[in-house]
Amino acid sequence: KNYTCIIEALRDLPNTKLLIAGAPANSSVDVESLKKFSQEIGVYNQIVWYIRFLTDQELASCIEASTVILLYYQPQFTSQSGILNLIAPYQKKFVYSDIESGLAKVCKKYSVGIPCRPNSTSDFVQCIAQINGVLVTESTSNWDAYLRNADWSSIYKDIELK
Numbered sequence: 459k460n461y462t463c464i465i466e467a468l469r470d471l472p473n474t475k476l477l478i479a480g481a482p483a484n485s486s487v488d489v490e491s492l493k494k495f496s497q498e499i500g501v502y503n504q505i506v507w508y509i510r511f512l513t514d515q516e517l518a519s520c521i522e523a524s525t526v527i528l529l530y531y532q533p534q535f536t537s538q539s540g541i542l543n544l545i546a547p548y549q550k551k552f553v554y555s556d557i558e559s560g561l562a563k564v565c566k567k568y569s570v571g572i573p574c575r576p577n578s579t580s581d582f583v584q585c586i587a588q589i590n591g592v593l594v595t596e597s598t599s600n601w602d603a604y605l606r607n608a609d610w611s612s613i614y615k616d617i618e619l620k
Contacts, residue, residue, distance in 0.1 A: 459483070460532045460555070461492050463579050468501035470583045479508040479520045521545055526589055527552035533576045535559055543608055546570075549601045553585050568604040 461478070468476060482489060489509050496502040512520065521527065527550050529541060536559045545552060554565050556573035565571040574585040 459528065460530050460576060461487070462495065463577055463582055464528060464530060465492060465496050465501060465505070466499065466579045467582045467586070468496075468504045469499060470579070471586060472504075474504060474586070476505045477508065477520060477524060478505060479512060480517070481509065481511045517544065521548055521550065524550065526550070526586065529554040529561060529571070530574060530582065531555045531557070531559070531561070531576070533557050535561075537561070546601060546605050546608065549598065551589050553582070553589060564604070568607075569600045570604055 464476065468474060478492075489507070493502065493507065496505055508520070521544060527541070527545050530553050533555070535555065535557065542552075542561060542564065552571045553574050554561055554571045555576040556562060557576055562573065565573065572585050572589050575581040
């Protein structure tokens with residue numbers, strides 16, 4: 459994730475709380491540095507830090523409690539995101555990095571989420587303002603189409619037919 463950019467954006471989003479939940483995705487994520495950075499720029503109190511492995515129920519609670527989910531990765535991220543499958547049943551609004559990745563391709567294919575240029579605090583702030591406004595209404599049919607195609611049984615049938 460692009461934590462530094464997201465944390466920096468909180469200066470321009472004073473009425474926003476950020477929930478950072480779960481165990482770090484890899485060892486390169488220095489949580490203490492992120493906490494120190496957030497204190498230095500005056501946004502520490504806007505962040506809820508829940509840094510540990512989450513049970514399925516805790517993760518579900520975090521998703522339910524969130525208004526907007528951030529799949530805002532750094533430009534070197536080129537993979538898919540398992541979180542998309544977890545948030546899909548909730549049909550949550552979300553922001554994703556507009557980069558060449560499996561995640562971005564799927565989001566564009568099904569017209570879900572708001573693409574945002576990576577590593578740009580100002581663009582990120584604009585995306586959050588857009589997603590919180592009336593301009594964004596995810597179509598239930600878009601999510602339904604995604605869920606049908608992301609279902610393991612349909613994937614298995616596709617493999618079986620080949």
